[in-house]
Amino acid sequence: MSEVIVITSGKGGVGKTTTTANLGVGLAMQGKNVVLVDTDTGLRNLDLLLGLENRIMYDLIDVTEGRVPYKKALVRHKKFETLYLLPTSQVKDKSAVNPEQLVKLCDDLRKEFDFILIDCPAGIEQGFKTAVAAADEAIVVTMPEISAVRDADKIIGELGRADKDNIKLIVNRIRPQMVESGDMLDMDDINDILSIDCIGQIPDDTMVVTSTNKGEPCITMEKSSAGQAYRNIVRRILGEDVPFMEFQTEGFFEKLRRRVFGK
């Protein structure tokens, strides 16, 4: 039984594409057959995060418009061989694919893959509606910041209107020290406000930047705290009950040193 999951957020820049790349790699590491479909037409980036940007021959639009069969457009990951990317076009715009075409494509992909992850564009316009149309489930990515949570709330409403009732939440870029000092929305606040099932709490981690630089998602990095959080999410998606990790905050001596010597 394959699952089609759309990764969406409303607001841009909260980590949709990073999340898609990491979950894709993570699921492939667990031996699943995974395809990542980039629907952010015109602003494609998923290829970059996976280090596959030089291997694209055909794209989503070529497939939906019938120029090539989807198998020709799929790019296989170098290292994780059960992971494929279906890149989108960098020159067309979001109106180039309609919901019916994406639904049809995903139905074809279901025959071959365990997981089909759709990277959704920001916004709530046609591109969002198309990406969502084909999905069985949705993962909403947000950040502990008022604008991101407000947009997540809006997206959850839109998903409800599109009859998607299997919605999970990932909160990205949490800064534990700021949460501890009361200067950041905490998980209780966010759960209280959005009231959907949370499957991931990801700490802000500089290794996300370095891994993005290299085109290797941080989930592969043993020492990355964000990578650990993503590994946990993958296990939760696969049905395991994994407790949320405790975040490392400042210890007593670090705090004292900061107080005494300044930053």
Place this chain on the structure above:
Amino acid sequence: MIESLMKLFGKKERSGKIARDRLKMVLIHDHANISPELMINLKNDIIRVISTYMDIDQEDMDIALEQDADSVALVANIPVNRVKHHK
């Protein structure tokens, strides 16, 4: 009460709490789909009804949705100039 006491002792409200309160407030409006126009219409209707019974100061009156702990209230502050005596 507690809030004013905290202010008295100089305890600063943390920005995380401010964020939560502002977010809750804005979501009430988002969910209720309350447009500024709707608020104006509501205000005008309230003025019309109250004016049958009282003379009110329309300039200084204030109507807004407010969030208090766990509940939302429509709070109206309407200065009364004179109560009309009906026969």
